[in-house]
Amino acid sequence: MPKIVDHGARRAELARAMWRVVYRDGVGAATVRSIAAEAGWSPSALRHYFATQTELLVFAMEHVQAEAAERIAADDRTGGPREVAQRILEQLLPLDRQRVREAEVWLLLAARAQTDPAARTRMADADDGIRRAAEFAVALLTGQPAADPEAVARLHALLDGLALHALLYPERMPPARARELLGAHLDTLVAS
Amino acid sequence: MPKIVDHGARRAELARAMWRVVYRDGVGAATVRSIAAEAGWSPSALRHYFATQTELLVFAMEHVQAEAAERIAADDRTGGPREVAQRILEQLLPLDRQRVREAEVWLLLAARAQTDPAARTRMADADDGIRRAAEFAVALLTGQPAADPEAVARLHALLDGLALHALLYPERMPPARARELLGAHLDTLVAS
DNA sequence: GGCCCGTGCCCAAGATCGTCGACCACGGCG
DNA sequence: CGCCGTGGTCGACGATCTTGGGCACGGGCC
Structure with a gap:
């Protein structure tokens, strides 16, 4: 060989x-x-x-997802639960130019997932990662070992919705506003 | 001529x-x-x-958006604020096969908006419609004439996130679950 | 009634894309 | 030393959106 x-x-x-x-x-x-x-x-x-091209896109997205997971794991967890949860979840939003570009690829794969099975499974895996982060945040904020599945799913949907808005309408949803809205939602979780 | x-x-x-x-x-x-x-x-x-092809997609999406607005306007507003808000907002979710197909086109236009200005302006207009519906729902549930902008933006993000999840992961986010999560979020609004 | 010319429409080609098959070169193994 | 499999390039194919040139029809004007 x-x-x-x-x-x-x-x-x-x-x-x-x-x-x-x-x-x-x-x-x-x-x-x-x-x-x-x-x-x-x-x-x-x-x-x-x-x-195929989709395989390349999928592989490249796996790489940035691993980086995001690493950023989250590298967090020192200083500060109150509220601050920790916000810092961690902000890693999943397109708040700077680089992550906007990455989110653009994410959106491309989402559209392609309609017809391409490889893109579909990749999106499902990325979805798992975001859901786990949401679970962690909910458990951390409520102080419960088992996070309320409904609260997790709502936070998860809010995260992806914020990411989509930040991507499609950056003037309406600038990074500061996305952070602020995420924080407001986290406040409702800690209050309950 | x-x-x-x-x-x-x-x-x-x-x-x-x-x-x-x-x-x-x-x-x-x-x-x-x-x-x-x-x-x-x-x-x-x-x-x-x-x-261009995008112009056709945009025109076709304008049509279904007008239909959605008509469905909302045709609602008889019977029942409590909670039921009315839920019924209206559910019109914006892909809960049946036809609206799933429409949401697929919506996602295609979203991906295309990254580079195509025509798709971009169309998406922004559709975004306005959804935001208005969210405003209406928040004002209805809180009993305030002026809806809290932060609550509106959060509901708006949740709606688009739910729609995205229902579209990409229909087995994880079936129509019943999307309805349930929307309802849970509306409950938090009426409580405050 | 007959002729213009503009509108409507089609055919074919151009540009770009992802994908594939045929072919060549190199180098480790027998 | 020769075989053959791996790595790599070139060219082509098919699909796509888009565009330019040309044909036909028919309403308006003389």
Whole structure:
């Protein structure tokens, strides 16, 4: 077996090239050809590591999700439950330019999930991660070991709704307003 | 000026053809060619009435938004504020197959709004309609003439989040659960 | 009644995209 | 040293939206 290439490393390299394109030119420029050019390969070379474009998008999203999970895990949990919960959940909102770009890819995958099973399963997995964060926050705020499923689901829907609004209508939902609304909702949880 | 054609009527006819395709085959089948075939025209004929595909999608979405507004206006407002608010807001959720299909188009336009200005302005207008409904519900439930903007924005985000979850994860967020979660949120509004 | 010309419509082509098949090069293994 | 599988490129295919050129029809004007 000649020309042994570390597929994992090559896939990560291609994912990095994709994010460079997305950060620079937006999600609309994330074509197979442009990403291949960014990475210095021919478009066909990508097929050795990602059979389809959706696979590349999915892999790249897994990477940023892992980063978000790492940011959350790295939180030092200082301050009251209210502050900790807010800091953690804010990691899941597109509050800066980079995370806006990432949310754009998230929205693209959401639209693609209508027809593409690979995108669908990936979205479901990301959904799990957000739900777990919401569970953690609800349990933390209410002081209960088992979070109320209804409160979790409502917080989860609010989070995705805020993310969607911040993405689609940034002038109506600037980062400060998204933070403020999230905080208001958390206040209702701690009060109950 | 020969061959006088009612452009408004022709546009409505094409929009109906698009919805037939979407209802039958899903949003993925809503190509210019398939819609033209459904309407019995050549793809080029569509350009006389819609310059781009996005224009057709936008026009078709305007139609279903007007229908939703009509359903809301036609509500007889019987029952307590809690029941009225729930009935009205449920009109904005994809709780049956037809509205799921419509929400699929909504999601497609949302993704397209990232790069297409026409889709962007259309989404902003639809956003206004939902916000007004949320305002109405909050004012009705709290008994205040002026709805608390923060409560409105939170309800608005929750609504779009529920719609997104019902669309992407129908097994996790079936219609009954979406109704239930909406109701739980409305309860918190009436209590305050 | 007959001729213009503008509207409506189609055909074909252009541009871009994702995907695929055929082909070449290299290099580890027998 | 030769085989063959892996890595890589090129070109093409099919689908898509969009566009330009051209044809036909028919209402308005003389």
